[in-house]
Amino acid sequence: MKHRTAAELDPVDLYAVRSMLSESERLMQNSVAAFVDHQVIPIIAECFEHEHFPRELIGTMAELGLLGCSLRGYGCAGLNGVSYGLICQELERGDSGLRSFVSVQSSLCMYPIHAFGSEAQRKRWLPPMARGEVIGCFGLTEPHGGSDPANMKTYARRQGQDWILNGSKMWITNGAIADVAIVWARTDGGIRGFLVEKDFKGFRTSLVKHKMSLRTSVTSGLFFDNVIVPEENVLGVVGLKGPLSCLTQARFGICWGVIGAAQACLAQVIDYSKTRSLFGKPLAATQSVQIRLAEMSRKITTSQLLALQLGRLYDSDRMEPTQVSMAKWHNTRAAIEVARDARDLLGGAGVSIEYVPIRHALNLESVITYEGTETIHQLTVGRALTGLSAF
Template sequence: MPATPLNPTDLYDIRSMLSDEERMVQDTVARFTDERVLPIIGDCFDKGRFPTELIPEMAELGLLGSSLPVEYGCAGMNGVSYGLVCQELERGDSGIRSFASVQSSLCMYPIYAYGSEEQRKRWLPEMAAGKVIGCFGLTEPHGGSDPANMKTNAKKDGADWILNGAKMWITNGNLAHIAIVWAQTDEGIQGFIVEKGMPGFTAQEVHKKMSLRASVTSALFFDNVRVPEANRLPNVKGLKGPLGCLTQARYGITWGPIGAAIACFTETTEYAKNRTLFQRPIAATQAVQIKLADMARRITLAQLLSLQLGRLKDKGVMQPTQVSLAKWNNVRMAIDIARECRDILGGAGITTEHCPIRHALNLESVITYEGTETVHQLVVGREVTGINAF
């Protein structure tokens, strides 16, 4: 019997390793991306607009806080399903995945993991429904890779806290109804739920971006903001709080860029089959075939890496170093593929009529945020040598 042709974007038939529920999640989000995201996202990127009209639909599909328990209005998906959500959303655009990632892993997760039961019941159902949007305030203007050096502080004042400081590069900042803000206190770093409208709390959108243009990025400012004790996350102190959130978000990021790479690879492969130079399609040349084959190889390796990471997560044994390795590998894979695809497209590749330049520009942010490539390399280096080089 002749061999069955392989799927160029799934050469190792990873889909067969997914459960029926995981395949259903992937198909549902893929359909949403194809029908609702892709028709508008190029224009949104050009205009620097986040498509807020998609938020209710994402909520309806259970994509906000998707891996949190159903008792809080969430979908209760496993880790692999959440990863597939990220992959399919980022196949559309990193900005769409970033919105869902911040809402889910950086805002809803800390309320669930570190908050009181009252806080969970108050906020999580509304956030899952897309009626309350959150942002995550950790990075500060003077530097992001050393969060222990934060200047933002909160001081006790009777039954309240007085918050002062600033945060920078905050996804969803000007969309948000609440901000999960991390601040130095006399008892170490603690988290606070800061609500929009609290006197002294302002958000300022960052403009002139060449990356993540279909995403809202902001600076947050806190000038003697009075935060009630009831808004303090009571169940964590120290850096392990925000770093635990980042581990959750970085896990999703290991999957997301796979989607960006697949989008670039698929479009460029079709272009190469139809672009004729010197009386034959450029896909018939060894130079282009070698480039496309190498992309398929790197996508396959990234898929296997994230799938195994997801299985470890669902067993409860995933380690932060393993997340760092996958974030480093997979984002580097995607940005290199996006740039190579842009090159194969030639002059056509510099416009947002084709997706590679948009993904390449977005991935310049993804490779930097939530741990730069260098930071993740050093995390792995520390693991293999036992020596901290930070």
Template sequence: MSAKLDKLDIFNIKSLLSEEELMVQESIGRWVDDRILPIIGLAFDNHEFPMDLIPEMADLGLFGSTIDGYGCAGLNYTSYGLICQELERGDSGLRSFASVQSSLCMFPIFAFGSDEQKERWLPQMAKGEVIGCFGLTEAHAGSDPASMKTHAKKDGDDWIINGSKMWITNGSIANIAIVWAQTEEGIQGFIIEQDMPGFDTELIHRKMSLRASITSALFFDDVRVPDANRLPKVKGLKGPLSCLSNARYGISWGPIGAAQACLQEVLDYTEERVLFDRSLNCNQIIQQKLADMSRRITTAQLLALRLGQLKDADQLQPTQISMAKWNNVRMAIDIARECRDMLGGAGITTEHVAIRHMLNLESVITYEGTETIHQLVVGRELTGKNAF
């Protein structure tokens, strides 16, 4: 008799993980079960990010986890992907927080910053004592970041920055903002500190997605920034786009966790729900839907694992990230919607996870490259023609 398969891991992906990778997944998974799942529904309802969990996330080594030194964990990228998967099994807002801190703020300082910038900021960020945000998107420059209006002009040894950024995760609680601005020498990155005169933030309210996450607008009115706060090792779009590639890599893993959470919930529900004198999961249509969800999750798991292998081998291409982000987020949002429907009337309340994940994934499928953008990236690779 063959051994029973794991309902959330039909192809036994765990058996392909190293001992360290498995340990990372299990430890973060336990923390999500113990600390996130009991409180995240209420946090979503109340439009609150659970700030008290930041020190615990830091103690677990979740910030800058792939960076060597500076108090960071120095894990491989497959481990980072598994971290994103387990965090998003809790909530997309939680994964977004860790993703912004790690991939969009600590990574550019590590990759493009001076030695002084690395020593000053990275150890504090690894401890969660300094929170970062990433300022690229503008109200009229989302999918086309090259058209940004925010600009920086040299003034002696300083830069004067004017403009604004929109849809910024962590913006109103961040101690520093990694802000990308037009200069006479192309787009450059600056570390803008919370208390610099002329720098202001504003919370974005009335969100129906990522409610357990802080989203803000950033405003720069003649903000004077010393040249020591400019990221010296990159110019042009290569800087912000490389940050986005790192973040999109994590996003390719994260929604697998959201889909697993939805599937587990509906597996339990259809076993317990009795309709016409038998459990709901006795129906063919229910089993077909469950089987299709499992197939799509398994496909996404294998895609993410291969993505991690390529990333760890330093062979990953942006087109591969685009395909994985497109496939895996689409997979998760479709499963969340299907699970919400299968829960019946109960599915519209946040006592169940499906509608929360469904709403969150509406943001995930939009940010860091919309689904259409990633489709066009793959299309350009296949045809050699730019359709943007």
């Protein structure tokens, strides 16, 4: 058996997960990693500080085929699930806000149009969305309770051949910059999805400011005051299965994305601990620091293996929502713990955005909450294990 030295192991890929990828998957990861290294990381700290979403990066992301990348046809790249996961991982290594933008555009907006839309809707919306010329947002969460979507108050009623939409949505990524909103509302016949265009009369948005998390992401409220939506803008799905299937797609990307945030934190704190000297030796030469770094590596490695197997299940059409819940719960919890501990190991430097852990830790406070809180995912797994619902 060959014994490899520690120097030969990749500190952020200790189990050589990259070696388990296909050549096309590695090439996709490499191209997005280069984009993040050269165009995202140099500007993202300043964007975070000033609550700025870097719209100038959308064109490049579209050129790389990142928008709607797992969809087939209509100008989409048709990549497999593992490639989509790796894209999310590299984007979130840069910043959760950037991965959130791609997740919303791809999984929450383009996916439902592709899966539930008419052919006319697909032809109208998907090609320009893949090119980054049309931005979408996903309106499900409401101010009074995001974890119980069946309790939504937004309502649409028939009026001739049209629908009249009233209500509001909150904490909506991309809302204020979106050209079209995928809005879920109650109707007399069940929950339906509506394509609400930004210039529809009675539709307005507000920008959520003063956030301490996802500051590079546009977060908004959506408000509908007797908005007339034509029948041609209604998706062909009824019930919660529509929005919940979209959330499954987005959660899949999150399971991968948070690994990138954790890897960025570990890589930086390893470098710092080797150069920071206290009491006559580097921090990295102390037992307590090595134990903490090893814990971070264990959490990242476990998350990588969970995500890879989840991706293989996805690509063989065997993935179940409960498996996504397990990975979203585990990987997000692991990532936020890595980010917090990395921030602590940096000492006073850890509170500066010149170092990445504080930014990732703050962002992950949102990621662990949205697309299903940690508790919701724990209860989802518990329900699968027992056959009994505790919701």
